[in-house]
Amino acid sequence: MKNEVAIPMPEAARNELEALRKKAATTQIDPELEQAVGFTHFDTSASNDNLITVLSTKEELHRLASQTLVRIKSREDKRSYLGVVVRGPFAEPNAVPANSTMAIGVVTHGKKLTYTFEYHGRAEVELLGEELSGVLQPPRFRPRPQSPVFILDEQESAKVLGVGGELSIGSVVGYEKMEARLNPRDKAVLPRHTGIIGTTGGGKSTTVATLIHRAQQSGIATIVFDVEGEYTHVNKPTTHPAMLEALKRRGKQPEGVKELHVHHLVGRETRNPQHKPLHRFSLNFSSLSPYALAEILDMSDAQQERFLKAYDVTKVLLEDFKIFPTTEDQRKEALEVDEMATGYPQMTIQHLLDVVNAYLYVLSDEGRSDGRPRSRSASRGRSAERDDSDTADEEEASASLSSKGLPLKSVFKTDPKKVMQQVRAQPSRNLISWRALASKVGRLNRLNIFDMAGTEGVNYDAMLSPGRVSVIDLSDTDSPVLNNLVIADILRGLQERQELSYEKANREGGEVTPVLIIIEEAHEFLSASRITQMPVLFEQVARIAKRGRKRWLGLVFVTQLPQHLPNEVLGLLNNFIIHKITDGAVISRMQKTVGSIDESLWNRVSRLAPGQALVSFSNFTRPLMVAVDPAPVKRLLVE
Known part of the structure; x- marks a missing residue:
């Protein structure tokens, strides 16, 4: 308006502004901040615990590579944090949102336009911990906004990552000289x-x-x-x-x-x-747990039951034939055997196979007609319902029986009566299951890997x-x-x-x-x-x-x-x-x-x-x- 008159600035205010101008002209940037690669951003409703957003200039963007270790010095509360870049770095325009029509138009017409928006860098940093007296502790707080972020050099990064040691696995991606090492001792x-x-x-x-x-x-x-x-x-x-x-x-x-x-x-x-x-x-058959062996051979429940029965009879026969135990110390050893972890000392696969064949003989027509009356349990064994896993190798297993009597090949053959006495003392039935078991144990024996002489x-x-x-x-x-x-x-x-x-x-x-x-x-x-x-x-x-x-x-x-x-x-x-x-x-x-x-x-x-x-x-x-x-x-x- 025509009647308005400019009022001069009060001298006190003018002096105050002049003092601020002179102070700004003489104020120097903290030398430490010259080394900062970026600064922490404000939090938003979308912020996540333990994740910090770091903003940088486009000139510093390349230094915030993924997996880079950083130190954040929180300005207001003087706390120091260590973190690692887990997302980014991303380039974002300064003037407009990246998804705006203007930003998209500038980028897509790059052939015709030489102009582009100024941009800055953004990265997400995961906090590893807070530095307290030289020790990394779980962070209780977050760095304050506008806190400077610094890149750790390779030597300090290696110390933080704990990759020191004599045994090297290889080189850490993203570092020139750092190796992933561990202490072999x-x-x-x-x-x-x-x-x-x-x-x-x-x-x-x-x-x-x-x-x-x-x-x-x-x-x-x-x-x-x-x-x-x-x-x-x-x-x-x-x-x-x-x-x-x-x-x-x-x-x-x-x-x-x-x-x-x-x-x-x-x-x-x-x-x-x-x-x-x-x-x-x-291999030593005596070192294998009978339970583990039954699992490895994929025995059915019926086969495993008969296998463990034959195993127990074999243990009794080893003592009857004065093989094991023969001394007081060996008797103590026999009592301490953990069959869930190991087998029975000095038992061979042939010992066990002889006992299995003895059960087959007892349940066969020849065994039942050797002067003893036919037992009801044996009759039930012949007529028992056949299991698919039992019948698969019945014919092969039957060939192991001798028409002239009980077939024994181990030291047990020196006294078949002892074998028959123990087998009849612990009767069993179901000829089919015994035949299937004999087939599996027989095949295992024919591998010729147990207790081989000369090896x-x-x-x-x-x-x-x-x-x-x-x-x-x-x-x-x-x-x-x-x-x-x-x-x-x-x-x-x-x-x-x-x-x-x-x-x-x-x-x-x-x-x-x-x-x-x-x-x-x-x-x-x-x-x-x-x-x-x-x-x-x-x-x-x-x-x-x-x-x-x-x-x-x-x-x-x-x-x-x-x-x-x-x-x-x-x-x-x-x-x-x-x-x-x-x-x-x-x-x-x-x-x-x-x-x-x-x-x-x-x-x-x-x-x-x-x-x-x-x-x-x-x-x-x-x-x-x-x-x-x-x-x-x-x-x-x-x-």
């Missing part, structure tokens, strides 16, 4: 048991070969149940071109393990027959020598049942011998040798379908796993079919090396099992390149994406 790591999981071609076998090499270098006694014979040549350096090139990039040389011993069952071949030392071995049993003391690699070559068995027998027997023997070594070390103040047991194709040994049928066998494995944690005995289960492993087995594992998995249902199940891995890492599992793995070990602060080191040893490729 820490009871809280490898004895907590490990799962190596992934589809075919994802790099599991290379990881196993690398682990064998590194464990041997660390003085660990390593035992490998090798169902394909892949690791029977690991004493030689690799000649595979791709491995040689990968080793060169990592600055490493091809190198075989120094002390390889190859073991194979008597009567079976090995994929490295020229290797020295080469050990043929047979030694497994030398567990030698296997448990520091730095020794023992490969149990099962490539020529062609039978999951036979593989399971071998694995169950050797696992039990290793656990018993490690128990003795542990007790001796405690008495004498020495050290026990760390042991690593690797089971290939674990889904065939402990599948979900087998667990319900083999509770005794699983209980043996669970006992080994639980006791092994204190006695430095670690298990490694390797499988490309984790969906076949029951939750009971996965529950035994604390460490995981997860290679590529393409089945979404399997990934979903593994997410529930391995709860420490965030969703951003699981989203990458289906896209992992060969050799890359999601690694979660008990000593790591959080799971890591790792490029597993190439194997320097020779590995036979299996089609």
